[in-house]
Amino acid sequence: MIRRLALASAALGLLAAPVAHAEEQAEMTKGEAKLAKMLEGRVAGKPESCITMIGSRPLTRIDETALVYKSGNTIWVNYTKTPDAIDDSDYMVIRKFSGSQLCRSDQITTRDRFSDMYTGFIFLDDFVPYRLADKEGEG
Template sequence: MIRILRPALIATAGLGLIAPPLAAADEPQQEQTEGEQELAKLLEGRVAGEPVRCINTFGNQNLRIIDETALVYGRGDTIYVNRTKHPEDIDDDEILVIKRFGGSQLCRLDNVTTVDRFSHMFSGVIFLDDFVPYTKVKEPKDGDG
């Protein structure tokens, strides 16, 4: 009788070892980082457009660095988000040095390096990706049918 129950007990114990990883898969995803939360707040009320390789940088446009998340360029109705190839390399405490090859445009193949704010020494390279435009959604005015 014990010999018959032994395989059943071993199988049941094996299920007990498998169950915790399966239960972990059902848990909600990890919380957003501070950078992701900041970007989400910035993008509220905006709709993503088709990614572009280059953006115009003439005029008084802002470049915002969101730590370990993205570079955000522009202001007003449309802003452009570049998550870069390795967003974890973006540090808002570092200085970006951008070498452009397209005149007044910033393109995904432009050379972007970082310099430590305190020692002024080279600290890394940022590889740009496509720029995704986010445009404010216009609210319909009252009385428009």
């Protein structure tokens, strides 16, 4: 019964916006959809060539999409020049040349978790900061 009502509503166009949104998400890869969800409600800032990495906070891999680093309320995204080299089944070996900073000039190689064999190279690009959007009219 509920399913029939939902189908009838869709036929009447009452669910047009959610259907359009679902179609839009269907065109995204799994990684792109995961990143979009992480960045919901955030706006991109000016890209920077380096970010400061504090302590042991992890650099998150999103398969075939981007590298993500969270620092406070900012989510830094590096879309890389080689997103297809980002694979969750590999681990990254990062060679930094700037101390506690990770820069686009640093080298990242990937290795297979099980065989420890070299699998690829990730070429970094600029890091894009995403911060929560200001909520105008509130406060």
